[in-house]
Amino acid sequence: MSSRLPSWRELPVGAIILEPGSSRRYKTHEWRTLRPVINQDKCIRCRICWSYCPEPAIIEADKPYVTSTNRRYEVSYLIDYDYCKGCGICAQECPVKAIEMVPEVR
Numbered sequence: 001m002s003s004r005l006p007s008w009r010e011l012p013v014g015a016i017i018l019e020p021g022s023s024r025r026y027k028t029h030e031w032r033t034l035r036p037v038i039n040q041d042k043c044i045r046c047r048i049c050w051s052y053c054p055e056p057a058i059i060e061a062d063k064p065y066v067t068s069t070n071r072r073y074e075v076s077y078l079i080d081y082d083y084c085k086g087c088g089i090c091a092q093e094c095p096v097k098a099i100e101m102v103p104e105v106r
């Protein structure tokens with residue numbers, strides 16, 4: 001990405017985005033002051049965080065997990081910390097409070 005911002009003369013008419021998928025380059029993690037952490041033992045794999053995340057920064061991974069009470073899940077929900085902006089919606093919506101927002105340490 002260029003360090004110089006384009007002048008108004010260089011912008012396309014209406015400042016429309018000409019390249020599809022360019023938002024992938026804008027990693028929104030730098031906004032974050034709180035970081036969500038999923039407790040895989042508490043998570044019941046309901047997918048609510050995945051559907052509410054506005055980025056989306058929650059990944060449904062084919063990663064089996066066995067809880068401390070021997071319950072086996074075939075998927076795990078993980079956070080993509082490159083794009084998570086720390087809004088906390090996932091933690092708010094999780095029905096079993098398996099997501100904790102902790103201070104971001106850089």
Ligand code: SF4
Binds near residue numbers: 084
């Ligand atoms: S804190 Fe916000 S952006 Fe990050 S994973 Fe949760 S809902 Fe998505």
Ligand code: SF4
Binds near residue numbers: 043044049095
């Ligand atoms: S909302 Fe909570 S319980 Fe449901 S998948 Fe996400 S972390 Fe797991």
